[in-house]
Ligand SMILES: [Zn+2]
């Protein structure tokens with residue numbers, strides 16, 4: 040059952056735009072590539088952001104997260120970068 044689901048997902052992903060699908064937050068980018076590619080940076084008008092707020096984005100490394108203007112994962116409960124990681 041599970042492999043069927045994964046196959047369906049992969050199919051959907053490849054039939055779409057392809058290369059544009061994988062974006063990483065600042066931390067994941069640095070972690071994986073040793074460089075910040077700013078793929079999730081500048082998603083909106085930074086001037087409108089309250090400190091500590093950000094935009095919802097999908098990081099291939101840590102999932103559905105909140106990023107700030109710099110594309111940095113600031114989701115408090117991010118499994119990889121959050122402060123409130125619970126088992
Ligand atoms: Zn990430």
Ligand SMILES: [Zn+2]
Pocket residue numbers: 064066101104112113114117118119120121
């Ligand atoms: Zn994260």
